[in-house]
Structures are given as structure tokens and as C-alpha cells.
Amino acid sequence: MSKIHYQIYPLEEKKPWVVLIHGLFGSLDNLSGLRRGLVKDYNVLTIDLPDHGKSARTTKFSFDENALLIIELIKRLKLEKISIIGHSLGGKIAMKIALNAPEMVECLVIMDIAPVAYLPRHDAVFSGLQSVPLDKITSRQDADSFLKQSVEEASTRQFLLKSLYQDENGWHWYFNLPLLKRDYAEIIQEIYADTPYYGPTLFIKGELSDYLLPQHREKILALFPNSQSKLIGGTGHWLHAEKPTICLKMINLFFKKTMPS
Template identity: 45%
Template sequence: MHFEQQGTGETVILIHGLFGSADNLNNLGRHLASHYHVVRVDVPNHGKSPHWQQMSYAKLSLAIKELMDYLQLGHCHLVGHSMGGKIAMATAQAYPDSISSVVAADISPVKYPPRHDAVFSALHSTPLSELTSRNQALQHLIACGLDEGTAMFLIKNLHKGTQGFEWRMNLHGLQQAYADLIDWPTAQLRYNGPALCVRGGDSDYVTAEHRQAFVSQFPQIQSKTIAGTGHWLHAQKPEIFNRIVADFIGKHPIE
């Protein structure tokens, strides 16, 4: 996987969500880098990382572990948002002796129903060969029914190359793997280390019905809610989110 790193100290790996990139958690990365070695990854099929046709959580967690081995990390902390939170939790379950703590931002260890059909449709229908500006793509996505915040987030993936505009993410690969990304096949596994769920107060990604799934799979789970935020809680109230994450990691030093 492509990755960016900054800072020194204990390592914290930051994992973005679906349609994102390493830049999505850059604000948190800068905040943590004064005390930690921060590694921000491009998940496969995103950013500058390789394109995959299969994206099971077993394969994604193995990719995180292989990155740890490449960086010669015996242990690290994991922080992930949305899909990245699922990758973080799956990695902690698969390699518990290597993970000192895990933070899942606005995501639960459960199977979700499909909820990105409109996004995939809007992205596929974007007339890339006809674009002369990024604003045209933005207006197209909004015209397809996406809210402006989501549309602005998505066009961060729009890259202008020598042949014109193109999506940096592997859109077809993501759609092919989508059923695996909303699934959660590791519900029988447990991670007994420190774990935190940070949810947006206005989001429906983490609900009361998910409590038992957290407790059974992550017995030490703690939770924090950031009022007045939705699924993009780290972008809506970054100061509060950054402080919550830093405080949690600081209470669980690598032994």
C-alpha cells in the first residue's frame, strides 16, 4: 500500500473510509505527529495504492500487517474511519498481539445494508472525457442527487492526467468488492485489547442495536459521541475528534 509518514515515537496507523485517501485523516495525523510516528495509508483501490478486484477484510487486514512488517513495527495503534474502522477492527481481531489499541470512527462491527448505490451511479455517469474543470464534475454529482458535502469529498479523487480527467480510485474494483465491504464475516472473533468507538451524534452508522456486537467482539470497548456531527465527524469537529483520539491512545502506551 502507498503510505505517508510523519513524526516519531509509538506508531499510529490511520486508515480512511470508502472513496477516500490518505489525505482524509491528515488533520488528525498532524495533531498526533507531535508525539507519535503517524502512518497514513491509501487503502487498495484508492489513491496511489494498487488496484484489487477482491477486497475482503481478511485480505485488507493482512495488507496492514504486511505494512507493519515492512516498517519493522512490533506493535502499533490503529485508527480508522468508516470502512477504515472496519479494517482497523478486523486487523485487531486477526493480529491481536500486534495491535496496542484500536479506534473505530463512526462504524460498527456489523454487516450493513447497501447504501452507496446513488454514489456509484453518480460517479459512473460523470462525463470524464467532456470535463474541462473540477467544478463541472462537482455540479454533475450534485445534479445526480448527492449533497454538496459528499460531492466535494468525492471530487478529491478526480485527477487530471495527460489524457484528461480520471478517477484516481478503482471505481469498478470497488463496486465489484462492495458486497464484501459492507459485510462483516469476523463476528466470531474477539479483540481483548483497548478499543474505542467515536460516533457522530447525528449519524445512523452506529446505533443502539450495535451495542451487543461491540461488546461481544471488543470486550473493552468504550464509546464517545460528538454532538452535532454526522458520519464525517472528523471533518466537522476536528478539534474535538483529534483530542478524543489522542487522549485514548495516550492512555494505552505500547508495552
């Protein structure tokens, strides 16, 4: 049994494969808009990252270990060649997959993240999540009332609350909050590799986001020399949700130019 929870759409033999990888605190549902726009032309494999969604819990965060678990899944499914779309943390792990197993990866799309180290920027989110008394709340509205004391943005709270669920034992987060909090310093580290990935790579930046900046270009080209960058105007870090039509059009155009016909 795979340690990675996944779903496949629509599984037709002659279609090329695209893998979708979500970001921190997310799940495979986060990129469902892209999935719906891709299934006409591609088989789409969507996954929950380790320590997220319904995937297995680990003992420590590691880019290499996360990448390895996904590589093992791809091999088990007998997918000889894949293209990967990764957002934020999922983009960093997508980079690691391509760098560690370049023979498996046709091309890459990295959404609003660079292979660089970042300063901590989720302190308020962690404080808010830890403030929610899971043993006492009776609804998502209860959880939101605690979250909003630390997390002002309603859209961020709504995103986080998608990973709150209830079973017969009470309320839980789908993500492994203790591990993500403990290992956050590793999550924001840069990506290393001895050899670049020479496949076609597209970096897409949200205009209003500060995750992907001009000063990151040198590091990007060192690891991904055959890369290009595009910008989606009027959008932030959640570009695929804020401007889904433009984002999907950009990705489809890139795939049509880079994938074998």
C-alpha cells in the same frame, strides 16, 4: 515495493506508532487533520487503502485481504506495536487487522462504524460517479455538474471530487470505481472472527449519524470486549472533519490512558 501507498510523519525513534486508515472513496489526505494533531507525540503512518489513492488495484474486495496487505506493510516497516485509528470502511479494516494480528495492535480507535452488515446506502453516489464522462469533461466543475444530478449534498460532492485528477491521458478517479461498485455487497458485510480482540478499543459516534447505533453494542462487545463508546454531539459521520478539536482531544485522552508510558 509495497502495494500500499503510505506516508510517515515525523519518524522519530522513541515515539509510539499510530496508523490512520480512511474510509470508502477516500485517501490518506482525509485524516490529515488528525495526523497534524498527533505528530507531536506519535509517529504517524497514513495509508491509501487498496483500490484507493495511489495504492495497488486488486481483483476483488476482501476485508481479510485488505487487512493482510496493511499487516505486511507494518511488518516490512518493522513496527512491532501500533495503534490504529480507522474511519468508516477504514474502521472495519482496522478491526480486521486487530482481530487477525492482535499481537501487533496496542489499541484501536474506530470512528462511526460498527462490525455489522449495513443496508446499501451509496446507490446515489455510484450513480453520480458513473454519470461523469471522464473522456469529455475539462474541469472539476464539469464533473460536479454531472455529480449533482444524483448527489445533492455539496459536501459529499466536494469529498468525491478530491479523488478526481488529470494526467496526460485525461481525467481519472483515484479509487477503483468498477471494483468498488461490483463488490459493494462485500464492503457492507459484517466483520467475523473466531477470537475477540481483547485490547483497549474506543468507538466514537457522531451524534447525528446512523452508522453506530445502540443495537450494535452486542456485536461490538462480542468482538471487542474491552471497548468503550463516546459520542460527539452535533456532528454526523464525518466527525473528525466537523469537530476536529473535540475528536482529537478524545483520541489523545484514550491513548494516554491505554498506551504504555
